[in-house]
Amino acid sequence: MTAHILHVDMDAFFVSAELVRRPELRGSPVLVGGTGNRGVVAAASYEARAYGIFSAMSTFQARRLCPEAIFLEGDHAYYGRVSSMIMEIFDRYTPLVEPISLDEAFLDVGGSKRLHGTPFEIAQSIRRDIKHEQGLTCSVGIAPNKFLAKLATEGAKPKPGPKGPVPGLGIKIVEEYEIQMFLDPLPVSALWGVGPATVTRLSQIGITTVLQLRSFPRASLIKALGKTQGSHLYRLAHGVDERNVEASQVIKSLSHEETFPEDLFDVDRIGTEIFRMSDAVGKRLRGIGFFGSTVNLKVRLKDFSTFNRSVTLANPTDSGKVIGRNALSLLETVDVAEGVRLLGVGMSNLAKSSQGLQLSFDEIGGDEPEWREAERAIDLIHERYGSQSIGAASTLTEKGLRPKEKGSQQWGPSDSLKK
DNA sequence: TCTGGGGTCCTCTGCCCT
DNA sequence: TCTGAGGGCAGAGGACCC
Numbered sequence: 001m002t003a004h005i006l007h008v009d010m011d012a013f014f015v016s017a018e019l020v021r022r023p024e025l026r027g028s029p030v031l032v033g034g035t036g037n038r039g040v041v042a043a044a045s046y047e048a049r050a051y052g053i054f055s056a057m058s059t060f061q062a063r064r065l066c067p068e069a070i071f072l073e074g075d076h077a078y079y080g081r082v083s084s085m086i087m088e089i090f091d092r093y094t095p096l097v098e099p100i101s102l103d104e105a106f107l108d109v110g111g112s113k114r115l116h117g118t119p120f121e122i123a124q125s126i127r128r129d130i131k132h133e134q135g136l137t138c139s140v141g142i143a144p145n146k147f148l149a150k151l152a153t154e155g156a157k158p159k160p161g162p163k164g165p166v167p168g169l170g171i172k173i174v175e176e177y178e179i180q181m182f183l184d185p186l187p188v189s190a191l192w193g194v195g196p197a198t199v200t201r202l203s204q205i206g207i208t209t210v211l212q213l214r215s216f217p218r219a220s221l222i223k224a225l226g227k228t229q230g231s232h233l234y235r236l237a238h239g240v241d242e243r244n245v246e247a248s249q250v251i252k253s254l255s256h257e258e259t260f261p262e263d264l265f266d267v268d269r270i271g272t273e274i275f276r277m278s279d280a281v282g283k284r285l286r287g288i289g290f291f292g293s294t295v296n297l298k299v300r301l302k303d304f305s306t307f308n309r310s311v312t313l314a315n316p317t318d319s320g321k322v323i324g325r326n327a328l329s330l331l332e333t334v335d336v337a338e339g340v341r342l343l344g345v346g347m348s349n350l351a352k353s354s355q356g357l358q359l360s361f362d363e364i365g366g367d368e369p370e371w372r373e374a375e376r377a378i379d380l381i382h383e384r385y386g387s388q389s390i391g392a393a394s395t396l397t398e399k400g401l402r403p404k405e406k407g408s409q410q411w412g413p414s415d416s417l418k419k
Numbered sequence: 420t421c422t423g424g425g426g427t428c429c430t431c432t433g434c435c436c437t
Numbered sequence: 438t439c440t441g442a443g444g445g446c447a448g449a450g451g452a453c454c455c
Binding site: 055056100101102103104192193194195196197198229294306307308309310311312 | 447448449450451452453454455
């Protein structure tokens, strides 16, 4: 099989997007993420990476490593707009585009050769278009499958150096005949699905590199890791990945969670926050025309211990009120006396609202059947006058209405949310 | 003064039913 | 009637990804 799968990954996307609109910051250590001490770094410029800062590091630690770094609060809506324009560029070259996140996608260009050239030429064109139209750079991996293409991208990326970023290859191809040569020296942590826990388990049986993993008997690997993960890793170590590039993906769950600038102790306040998040989840469900059957509540306490509770409803719902009522009863099973650091409300077991769902009297609002209509009316008012214009009294905090929008607190609480 | 948010998938456990 | 095995399912939580 020839290398025809492209993995395109933007270089330090959030930071680079900020530098486009704030060019005066170029050359400085710039970080995007949660600016409060409870936040994390979402993206670091290559100048900041030279200080040992990396994404997912706590903002507190990043500040200590580089006090002079410029911290920018993320602007999810802006990155979303830039991302859409980049995805449009991909669409020019193939209809088979699978976005993984705002800054990353797989493209199957197997059928694009006659129109657009070889995979390498297409990668060159995409990089040129993105640079020209958005002022951003990206790296591209090309390989016979998604797993190898993604790994190849890592080899194409710029690296941080003491005097600024050291340019990478930009494009890296892994052809069929060089797969093992490419994979064997890599650490097992480079494989998709191998995190810290699996690294530890593998090292206990003497496996630290892909070559060692490949040489290990499949049956022993399955014994050590279980059938699913064992055979999955065995195949990856041999460069086998049969997943196709999926242009459309079905949403399976949806949630909102939030870490608070200070721990919450007041049960009434916790209830208000749960209703606020439930409201947002309901709004998003209605926005995409879905109902959910399972209500999930996540609670993280002061000591970072985390509890997940869920309940499956007899009838699916898209009502924030119904979600909130169920989430609140789930809260009763968790002892929150020591203080709540994070709350999350989610829905799973989703189905399109057009799939002939029967809603019981209770699921559409119980004693207030008109509430369902009210929620839809609120959606319309939000659309027209903004999310601060109106909301249920149950979602009102002492700071006023704080409706939760997707991505509004993507990387943790900011300084401005602190009292 | 540390450790986000939004997802997916998997495994384990307990319960119910046959 | 009691008991155990086993399947199905829901719930909890771990692990991983970006």
